[in-house]
Amino acid sequence: MSAPERIPPRGVTTAELLTEGELTVRGRIREASNAVLLCDVSYAGREAACVYKPVAGEQPLWDFPDGTLAQREVAAYEVSEATGWGLVPPTVLRDGPYGEGMCQLWIESPDGDEGDGGGGALLALVDAEEPGDGWKAVGLAEVGEGRTALLVHADDERLRRLAVLDAVINNADRKGGHLLPAAGGRLYGIDHGVTFNTENKLRTLLWGWAGEKLTPEAVETLERLREALEGALGARLGELITQAELDATRARVAALLASGRHPEPSGEWPAIPWPPV
Structure with missing residues (x-):
């Protein structure tokens, strides 16, 4: 199922649209294991397509007993925004037709794009x-x-940035289908419900830089992120994840800076998600 991405005109921010707008359910994305609803959201005469994932439609996970998938999705967006890389579509936590859930702007691939974002297959x-x-x-x-x-x-700069973000948020499910090329050469990552665990659960298809030195840009970004986690970002994440998960996030950032390298598979957890796409 597809829908056009309709970015709201100036005057209503995307965050306002997603948070305050009226949600109209258009259908369900049935390939997902949890409830994922494609919606229109409208506010002050503006509208866009979005994805709404109600907490009521989440399946319980024994290894993620705390919080909700929706909260972790929003937390991943907040970290992405703090990096300045904009790797996660605008995402908010709000009430909807089926209760509280995550609402995220729908990202449509450019016309004629077969998943390469204009820069070759990923x-x-x-x-x-x-x-x-x-x-x-x-x-x-x-x-x-x-x-x-x-x-x-x-060997794409956008994917390398995403690999760093995944290491920070401890993404346990970076599949190929979670990579969304968009207009203007942008690349987004989606489906961040299984993140921020206190244990090392990094599972990803982006191991190509494992053990390699972080780029100077990544080091600078991680330094800013470490500072942000002690301030406003840390306070925001404290509303979405547990204190132990927040402390673990800080520790992962510190470990990345101390090593100066991309992480390698630990051997304690399957390194690649299944199915990989």
């Missing part, structure tokens, strides 16, 4: 032992009939 399976130029290896994947192929992702 993920691929190749019949090779090493990735080609412009690609980073993730690992071998079974492709049927006893055959394997090398899973690779693009």
Whole structure:
């Protein structure tokens, strides 16, 4: 199911539209394991398409017993905004037709875009032992009939930033289907309900930089993030996740800065989500 992205004109901010607007449910995205509703939201004569995920439609998770998926989705957006990278679509927590839930601006891929964001495919399976130029290896994947192929992702600045964000929020489910190219060469990540755990649960398709030095930009961003977590960002996250999860987030930022490198798989948790897309 698709819907046009209708950004509100100047005068009503996206946050106001999503928070104060009237939600009209258009349908359900049935591929999702939890309730995900495609809606129109309108406010002061402006409207947009959005996704509404009510807390009432969430399935309980034994390893994420605290808080809600909706709260963690909003927390991921707040961290993304604090980085200045804008990697998560505008996301708010609000009441809706089925109670409190997460409301996120719908992102439509550019016309004619087959998932490459105008800059080449982001993920691929190749019949090779090493990735080609412009690609980073993730690992071998079974492709049927006893055959394997090398899973690779693009050596793309946007993905590298997203890999850093995922390390900070401890994303346990970065699948290929959660990458949304958008107009103007933008790239968004979505579905951040299983994040911020106090235990190391990082599972991602973006392992291509594992062990490599962080870029100077990433280091500078993490320094700002560390400061923000002691101020307004920390206070905001304290409304959405537990104190232990907030402390763990601070510790992950500090660890990234101390090592100066992208994290590597711990071996204590499956490194790649399943299914990968």
